[in-house]
Amino acid sequence: MHVEIRREDSGDEAAIHALHAAAFGTDAEARCVEALRAGGALTLSLVSLSDGEVVGHIAFSPVVVEAGGRLARGIGLAPMAVAPGRQRRGIGGRLIAAGLAASSAEGHGFCVVLGHPGYYPRHGFVPARAHGIRWERGHDEALFVQALAPDGLAGVSGILRYRPELDAV
Numbered sequence: 001m002h003v004e005i006r007r008e009d010s011g012d013e014a015a016i017h018a019l020h021a022a023a024f025g026t027d028a029e030a031r032c033v034e035a036l037r038a039g040g041a042l043t044l045s046l047v048s049l050s051d052g053e054v055v056g057h058i059a060f061s062p063v064v065v066e067a068g069g070r071l072a073r074g075i076g077l078a079p080m081a082v083a084p085g086r087q088r089r090g091i092g093g094r095l096i097a098a099g100l101a102a103s104s105a106e107g108h109g110f111c112v113v114l115g116h117p118g119y120y121p122r123h124g125f126v127p128a129r130a131h132g133i134r135w136e137r138g139h140d141e142a143l144f145v146q147a148l149a150p151d152g153l154a155g156v157s158g159i160l161r162y163r164p165e166l167d168a169v
């Protein structure tokens with residue numbers, strides 16, 4: 001199966017919405033993607049295409065980590081989805097790798113993600129607690145981080161905040 005990865009283009013919006021709704025069984029994540037797009041907060045949005053069909057999507061948006069008035073800016077991976085009939089074939093992994101590589105090339109210092117401990121460490125993420133980064137809403141055990149530059153996490157610790165558009169999920 002040949003799967004191409006490219007940046008979101010105008011005209012992909014409906015397919016991305018349908019993909020998230022199918023993968024999550026609710027349109028909450030799809031609406032978050034739309035809210036991020038409308039707010040100019042889609043730092044990076046990549047789609048996977050198979051025979052022209054959108055079978056995967058990954059979104060990144062700005063995050064801040066704050067401690068003692070000191071702000072560090074990075075990006076957060078959320079949400080991502082692979083079409084239900086195409087999961088567990090590496091499509092998600094390739095989207096993560098492509099998204100992190102592009103984000104690193106664009107100069108972002110670090111990336112956080114909330115997710116399954118069995119999945120994200122395979123892609124270079126480590127527990128955010130190890131860096132003293134805590135999510136403002138708790139559940140820190142599910143928070144992971146990775147540097148996108150050699151010193152990308154230097155001095156980065158404190159409370160993590162995502163964009164408000166992601167509050168719904």
Ligand SMILES: CC(C)(COP(=O)(O)OP(=O)(O)OC[C@H]1O[C@@H](n2cnc3c(N)ncnc32)[C@H](O)[C@@H]1OP(=O)(O)O)[C@@H](O)C(=O)NCCC(=O)NCCS
Binds near residue numbers: 079082086087094119
């Ligand atoms: C999570 C998701 C994006 C992964 O994409 P993918 O293309 O299936 O991932 P890959 O093929 O690269 O990696 C497969 C690994 O993903 C994990 N995984 C996939 N589906 C999973 C599920 N339903 N529950 C837990 N882990 C899952 C497993 O660790 C799996 O590895 P394994 O097959 O060795 O157990 C995809 O399964 C999906 O869209 N799920 C529903 C939506 C979701 O939960 N999104 C993530 C939160 S933002």
